[in-house]
Amino acid sequence: MSATLLPNAEQQFLDANGKPLAGGSVYFYIPLTTTFKNTWQDSAQTILNTNPVILDAAGRAIIWGSGSYRQVVYDQFNNLVWDQTTEDSTGGLIGNYIDVRYVAGTDFTPGTTTTLPLPSSPGSIDNTWIFFDAAYQANDQVSSIVGTTLTFVSPIPVGVDEVNIKIGSSVAIGTPGNGSVGDAQLAWGPTLRRNFASIAALRAAPGNISSAFVESYYTGGTSYQGPYDVNTSDTTSADNGGSIIVDSLGRRWYMNSNPDWFVEQFGAKGDGSTDDTAAIQAAITALPNRGGVVRFEGKQYNITASLVAGNGNAGSTSSTKNGVKLIGQGGGFGTAPTPATQIFAAASIAGPMLKFSGEMSDVTLENIEFYGNLNASIGVEFNAVSGLLMRRCQIAQFLNTGLYILAGNAPTGNYNIINEFHQVVTTSTNNGHQGLLMDGDYTDSNDTWLTQFFTCRFDTTSATGAIAAYFKFVDSCSFHRCHMTGNNTGGVGLSGCFGAYFNAVGNNGFPSGLAFYDCSILSTFVNETTDKIRVNYFYGYGTYDNEAIPTHPNLKGITDQGIVFNGLCDPTSQSISSTAVGYVETLTFNTTTNAVLPAGGTWEYDIILANAGVVNGRGSGVQPGGSVIDTSGNTKYMSVKRVS
Known part of the structure; x- marks a missing residue:
């Protein structure tokens, strides 16, 4: 390794005659400003110099610095010696700044000269700094800059000995010293984002930062939060806890993301003990009117009140929010020891755990288990919803109803229509419950119709007096390879349990046109007075698990053994259509x-x-x-x- 020349350990300043500047003063500022900037007596930057630094009798001082400085030197009589930009030895280039000095009697005549030639064109008055002796001259003292000619508004005043002009547009500071660069020294923006550990830290962001990256909602958290930017055009939006954060200065920070976020980004923890109700609701409510996606990790999220998607009343007020999609990571089917995503009723909930309040459309709910814990009255309710897709969800241990599909009130048109359910399971041990309840508003002609179920199971398990599937004002719905079943020990309809219950009372002519394909149904019951059901159909009605074949004349079908029941293709007489041999x-x-x-x-x-x-x-x-x-x-x- 080769050696290099060492610089003097002490700096010595000389006057114009080369003599030591005994008793002189050296001021240090941030370049182009009058803001003091620190220097030190040691390289570790632990012992501060005074500002100004006072030179000894030999014009010497120990001065350690970091980065670029405006250095202003005076003699002991307070006469300006120089005002220049300097930097530490590791700073590299000093940008494109040029210092120009003009001397009275040589370069200009005080009281007469109004123009000075410049060594290069600054391009703009903003790229010049002009000093008469040590006095800075504001831009309004300049009449014009044309090329390399500078023209003042009035002659340079009598008594001015020097004019010093700095020209340029950038300063390169080289490699900053350790600890010398902070928030105030950086131009924060989308390219250079300030990192914050939490949302709480973002709320305390300093005013010179407008772009940020937040590591997690809580300090030390493991969930992803993401980038945020200040929206200067918004001065009124409320802090919603996730996609819009209002800081201590009243600025609105917007999450730099499409409306597709995790509930953790609104403060949910999913640790099985924290009440996540408010955080989950905030994530749903924050979706724009056009909709978006709210995602859940594979965790247990405790709630203590109903969650609501949509802001309609299923009547005269339609929801302004549509396209809401709530997506988890799995409902825990098969041999999974625990559901991947579980919403858990940790306290008494009088209504549904989750309600979609329409009239609203284009809704998705998938890969979540709703565990009522015998606390929640209803699992999931859809009220005046169309274009719905629900799949791979379980609803368990509810008190009254697992899946409640209810059409709306007046005006007519608040139906449940064109909806699909795939791999949905309801199960509860609570006596007297209904796994599936489908109804509408008969008075206002709003029914539930054109809805299909695929590979679903509604199970009364060990409950008594329970109904797997309950139908009221329902029309033209179909079930494909579904089970409406439960504990069948001891015979059909154990303790008043039914697989499918058809109730015409209060909605004459309905249920109507329901079709069941290759379904297993524990038993059926029809409740009629003067109100009657119309025809409903069963194709491949299961009989292998002791299911009771329907006896009501308007429950028509054929079993999985080819037995036709209740008049499906059952004429009073029948003739052959051909007598050919082999027919x-x-x-x-x-x-x-x-x-x-x-x-x-x-x-x-x-x-x-x-x-x-x-x-x-x-x-x-x-x-x-x-x-x-x-x-x-x-x-x-x-x-x-x-x-x-």
Whole structure:
């Protein structure tokens, strides 16, 4: 390693004649200002110099500095020696500044000269600093700068010995000394964001910072928060705890993000003990009218009051907010030991844990378990919602209703319509509950209709007096491979439990047009007075788990064993459409009609006898055409084939 020349340990200042500047004064400022800037007596910057630094009898002093300085030197009689920009030895270049000195009698005539030539064009008066002796001259003392010619408003005054002009637009400070750069020395903005540890720290941000990055909502937290910028055009918005933060100076900091955020960014902790109600509600409420996404991590979020999405009343006031999407990381299906995302009722909640209050549209709810903890009356309620998608959600241990789908009030049009539910499960041990309740406002003709369910399960479990699925003012809805079931030990409808309950009272003609495809339903019950249900259909009605086949004449269908019930394709008489050899057809005969083979030739047959949906006989054989096969009071289902 090679050696280098060492600079003097002490600085010595000389006058114009080369003599030591004994007793002189040296002032240090931030460049281009009159703001003092510190120097030190040691390189560790622990012992401050006075400002000004007073030189000894040899014109010496120990001066350590960091970065660039405006250095102003006076002799012991307070005569200006120089006013120049300087910097520490590691500072590198000093930008494009030029210092120019003009001397009276040589470069100008006091009282006469109004123009001075410049060594280069500054381009703008803002890029010049003019001093008459030590007195700074404001911009209004300059008439014009044209190229390299500077013209004053009036002649340089009599008595001025020197004119000093600084020209330039930038200063390079090199590598700043340790600890010498802080908030005040940096130009904070979108390119250089000030880092804050928490939202609380952002609320205390200094006024010269307008762009920031917040590490987490709470100091030391692990959740991501993100970038923020001051919105100078907003002076009225309230602090919503997440996407808009109002600091101590009254400025509005906007989260630099699309409306797609986690509830943690509004202060939720999800630790299974903190009450996260306010934080989750704030995240939902902060969504703009066009909607957005509120996300949940794989945690347990405790709530103590209802959460509400949408600001309508399901009547005369529609929601101004639509497109709301609440998305978790999983509802805990199958063998998962705990749900990935769980919203937990930690206290008594008289209404729903979550309510969508319309009329509103384009709603999504997915990958969340709502655990009522036998505290919440209702799990999830949709009130006058259309274009809904709910999937992979569980609703458990509620008191009264798991999934409540309710159309709105007047005016007509506040329906629940064009909605889909996939892999939704409700289950509770509370007696007398309803896993699914679908209804509307009969008086105002607002029903729940055109809604589909796929692979859903509504389970009364061990509860008594419970209903898996309850239907009232409902029309044209379908269920595909769904279960409406529960504890069936000891027979159908244990302790008053039902799989599907059809209630026409108060809404004559409904439920109507419900279709159940390949569903397993514990049992059915129809509640009628003078109000009657219309026809509802079952295709592939499950019977393998002791389900009771419906007996009401307007609950029509066919079982998974091919048994047709309650008049679905059940004529009082039926004739064959062809008598050709090899022709096969299925014939159905009601309880008062004999089962008779078609006339002519010889027929092979297979007959099933059923009474009240229960198979009580089966037979087969070959008989001549016209033979009477059965005369009993059963419904008869006979497959026939002409063999000759």
